[in-house]
Amino acid sequence: MHARPEAQTLIRQDLAEKPDGILETVAEKHGVPLRAVLECLADGAASPAADENFEGVWSDLTKWGEITFVVHTRDGVFETKGAIPEGTTGRGYFNVHGDSPISGHIKADRCHVIYFVDRPFFGKRSCSVQFINHDGEAMFKVFVGRNEDRSLKDDQLARFEALRARLTTAT
Template sequence: MTVTDLIRQDLAAKPDGVLESIAESRGVPLEAVLACLEPDAALRVAGSLYQDIWSELTGWGEMTFVVHSRDGVFECKGSVPPGTEGRGYFNIHGDSPIGGHLRMDRCRSIYFIDRPFFGKRSCSVQFVNEEGGAMFKIFVGRNEDRSLKADQVARFEALREKHRAAA
């Protein structure tokens, strides 16, 4: 049995589990797990599209920005601020708690992920580095009742379909 078969078994056994946990248990980068998701759950596009995709996200309102490493998960809620290129970084700045300097030249691929997470639908745009690990993820926001924000879901689906058609 191949590692891909094992990952698919893991996904079938726990379809709403933490993808990084599967990657770690199988000794593969996150992208290997993302590649095993069903086509309706994951769409991969080239990392070179990051500026176009980032720019689209800036008008969506409050979302959740996540950095997940082996040592923890950092979450920040806020609007995705605009960004500009400079000094080798994509610099994000604006009136948001999300800010910093990103090495987007290392972005190999971007995934539109739509799958259950602990029993609830979750939609995210995940930026993957050259080694296949997550640089960061941006999740569609949730309402107070934990439901997804309908306007953001519609925008997520439209952006995903735009890129699916282009691919």
């Protein structure tokens, strides 16, 4: 999913000009998948973990409390706040149910890589766990929650940083 060198240069220029912009907008502008843009972020801003960690990462996320769950496609951005419920594998899906607005059925085998993303977004630090499919696009993202003053929740930030340190190949 790497962008051609000339595209990487242009993507990096766009990111330098607007470091807190929407990554999907940059990807669409350059005709590349989101993963190509994640790979062009500054060192440490997007740290990859292997897809085999899917269930372990999900399990850890169930202990974070209220987060923001985002599905971003070309057709819309859908955000839900709630706790991540436990999931189980069955009938070809990772099935998510519980007392949360977050529920459904995930084709976990379509997950190719998991990125721990730590970068500014509209002027504030933003940390998310992004599940990227084989096409290089986001399946979904889980964002560290925010307090009323818009600061990141300390306990979730600590969990994010610990999980990233344990699972990623480069931080």
